[in-house]
Amino acid sequence: MKTLITILLLTGSCLIQAQNPTGKEILEKIDKNMASKSTISTSKMIIHGARQIRTIEAKSWGIGDEKSFTEYLAPAREKGTKMLKLEDELWIYSPGSDRIIKISGHMLKQSLMGSDLSYEDMMDNVKLLEDYDAVVIGSELIDERDCWIVELQAKTAEVNYQIRKIWVDKVRYIPLKEELYAKSGKLLKRTELSNITRIGNRWYPKKIVFKDMLKKGDGTEFIIDEIEFDKEIDEYIFTKASLK
Amino acid sequence: MIAIKLAYRNLVGAGLRTWLNVIVLAFVLFMIIWHYGILDGWNEQANRDMKAWEVGNGQYWQENYDPYDFFTLEESHAKIPEALKKATNDGIVTPILINQGSIYPEGRIQSMLLKGITPDQNVIVLPSEELNVESEEIPVIIGRRMAKSCKLQEGDVTTIRWRDINGTFDATEVKIVKVFNCDVPNVDQGQIWIHIEKLQEMMQAYGEATMFIIGEDFEMNETVSGWEYKDFDFLMTEMNEMMKMKKVGGSFMYVILMLLAMLAIFDTQVLSIFRRQKEIGTYIAMGMTRAQVVSLFTVEGAMHAILAVIFIGIFGTPLLIWLMSIGMTMPAGSDDMGIAIAETIYPVYGAGLIIGTSLLIFVITLIVSYLPARKISKMKPTDAIKGKIQ
Numbered sequence: 001m002k003t004l005i006t007i008l009l010l011t012g013s014c015l016i017q018a019q020n021p022t023g024k025e026i027l028e029k030i031d032k033n034m035a036s037k038s039t040i041s042t043s044k045m046i047i048h049g050a051r052q053i054r055t056i057e058a059k060s061w062g063i064g065d066e067k068s069f070t071e072y073l074a075p076a077r078e079k080g081t082k083m084l085k086l087e088d089e090l091w092i093y094s095p096g097s098d099r100i101i102k103i104s105g106h107m108l109k110q111s112l113m114g115s116d117l118s119y120e121d122m123m124d125n126v127k128l129l130e131d132y133d134a135v136v137i138g139s140e141l142i143d144e145r146d147c148w149i150v151e152l153q154a155k156t157a158e159v160n161y162q163i164r165k166i167w168v169d170k171v172r173y174i175p176l177k178e179e180l181y182a183k184s185g186k187l188l189k190r191t192e193l194s195n196i197t198r199i200g201n202r203w204y205p206k207k208i209v210f211k212d213m214l215k216k217g218d219g220t221e222f223i224i225d226e227i228e229f230d231k232e233i234d235e236y237i238f239t240k241a242s243l244k
Numbered sequence: 245m246i247a248i249k250l251a252y253r254n255l256v257g258a259g260l261r262t263w264l265n266v267i268v269l270a271f272v273l274f275m276i277i278w279h280y281g282i283l284d285g286w287n288e289q290a291n292r293d294m295k296a297w298e299v300g301n302g303q304y305w306q307e308n309y310d311p312y313d314f315f316t317l318e319e320s321h322a323k324i325p326e327a328l329k330k331a332t333n334d335g336i337v338t339p340i341l342i343n344q345g346s347i348y349p350e351g352r353i354q355s356m357l358l359k360g361i362t363p364d365q366n367v368i369v370l371p372s373e374e375l376n377v378e379s380e381e382i383p384v385i386i387g388r389r390m391a392k393s394c395k396l397q398e399g400d401v402t403t404i405r406w407r408d409i410n411g412t413f414d415a416t417e418v419k420i421v422k423v424f425n426c427d428v429p430n431v432d433q434g435q436i437w438i439h440i441e442k443l444q445e446m447m448q449a450y451g452e453a454t455m456f457i458i459g460e461d462f463e464m465n466e467t468v469s470g471w472e473y474k475d476f477d478f479l480m481t482e483m484n485e486m487m488k489m490k491k492v493g494g495s496f497m498y499v500i501l502m503l504l505a506m507l508a509i510f511d512t513q514v515l516s517i518f519r520r521q522k523e524i525g526t527y528i529a530m531g532m533t534r535a536q537v538v539s540l541f542t543v544e545g546a547m548h549a550i551l552a553v554i555f556i557g558i559f560g561t562p563l564l565i566w567l568m569s570i571g572m573t574m575p576a577g578s579d580d581m582g583i584a585i586a587e588t589i590y591p592v593y594g595a596g597l598i599i600g601t602s603l604l605i606f607v608i609t610l611i612v613s614y615l616p617a618r619k620i621s622k623m624k625p626t627d628a629i630k631g632k633i634q
Contacts, residue, residue: 183408214351
């Protein structure tokens with residue numbers, strides 16, 4: 001009996017090994033699960049500052065990774081601010097000054113409304129499969145979900161982060177945690193994704209916590225209240241004319 | 245000459261009235277000399293300190309570099325040009341490499357500039373030799389303003405983050421090996437100094453610089469392609485403009501003080517002419533022309549200014565010399581305004597300042613004394629000698 005169990009375990013282990021996906025396959029599956037033609041969402045960004053907590057509400061429309069339009073709904077100070085992203089370009093309309101400003105160059109490195117995110121982080125169109133070599137380096141439990149740990153090493157020098165680590169749910173193929181490292185190996189940023197919800201035929205995180213690891217504080221929470229996938233969106237919304 | 249003698253006797257004879265006017269004029273003269281002396285002293289100190297700490301005898305800037313636009317830093321670095329290599333090796337010019345970054349003292353994020361410098365340079369007096377120490381962390385030096393704003397002190401270890409020329413983030417620990425004290429905020433506020441070769445390695449910008457500071461004995465007439473020469477006067481333009489503004493600003497106060505002093509002289513003259521009509525009549529009766537009498541009263545009035553200058557010479561000079569020796573202590577926080585200012589400013593009184601100010605006050609007093617004296621030329625001598633009011 002013992003021998004049988006041992007044989008079964010060994011065979012099972014070998015089968016599991018054989019079934020272990022490669023880093024590339026995991027990334028492809030994440031893309032398949034997360035990617036959509038379009039999204040319409042309402043969300044809250046909770047910024048935990050040193051002295052106060054600010055909550056910013058917004059509604060966003062997006063087509064793939066290339067086009068997105070966000071209108072801030074609350075608080076009153078930010079209400080009416082609109083942001084348009086078209087591929088690598090970003091414009092902001094501020095109702096206070098009634099002006100459209102293009103955010104470019106080093107301005108992209110500025111914090112997005114005082115959060116732990118920079119405009120650049122928001123713009124991050126990084127093609128993980130193209131820019132990184134992905135290797136599965138282990139597995140770990142996160143929120144009682146078994147995850148692959150995928151380490152990504154940059155193939156080229158022209159990337160923001162040389163090393164990334166992603167914890168991917170083995171069943172749902174959704175990232176539950178991501179860590180971004182400096183060239184020196186120092187941990188710079190951590191993103192934790194939770195409240196994974198079934199929306200249509202996909203799993204999607206409704207809460208994301210961004211944290212600058214060099215900074216004190218509780219980071220910035222991004223909570224998706226509502227999200228719809230693959231809805232038709234009028235192309236007009238992704239033009240500068242819609243900012244005013 | 246008679247007019248001067250008479251005027252002097254009349255003035256001294258007037259007693260307290262004269263001395264009050266003289267003291268008011270002397271006070272104005274003293275204030276102007278002292279304040280302009282402070283501004284000149286500040287200007288001289290700022291020029292000296294900025295030359296020693298920041299601008300040297302001029303600079304070469306990489307063509308894209310704009311110190312007022314940090315966004316240009318990404319593109320404003322280039323290989324050390326051949327034309328400047330020898331001078332760099334001889335230590336006559338020193339290259340500076342600049343990059344933007346963030347510092348995280350006690351978990352707070354603060355933007356800063358990373359400035360790379362050769363530790364053994366002698367072009368500016370920055371204590372760059374301190375960067376030669378061996379340390380597990382990267383040794384850096386900062387100014388006392390930066391130390392204060394980041395709450396850092398010598399021996400502290402903190403994290404910095406930057407991007408290399410490809411845009412990739414990197415971060416490491418640095419150790420503050422020296423907090424230096426200098427009066428030039430441009431080499432202190434919001435920046436840390438690091439070994440240039442280390443910074444080149446961190447930025448992946450090997451053998452590159454953003455600017456060069458030129459030392460003494462540097463002579464080169466050729467232009468350096470890709471680099472713009474900025475002479476000392478250009479680099480001091482902002483400071484000099486600010487000093488001019490300060491002088492103009494300060495002159496408003498003197499105009500008011502002068503107006504008050506001149507009002508006193510004017511009133512004294514009007515009163516003299518009113519009270520001394522018999523005397524005026526007698527002068528004319530004795531053969532003096534009206535013009536001579538007008539001159540006498542004008543000289544009398546103007547002599548207040550001469551007495552004020554003599555008064556300052558006797559009593560003010562020791563006071564001005566004493567103030568020059570102790571200087572003027574600037575209020576705490578003055579040097580946080582971004583301008584080169586020492587803790588104590590020592591006034592500088594140039595001959596031009598003293599002679600110019602004295603002449604200015606004399607001429608104004610002369611004019612103000614003449615205006616009421618004109619009335620004498622319209623007086624009838626017979627009525628004047630009777631003391632009839634005219």
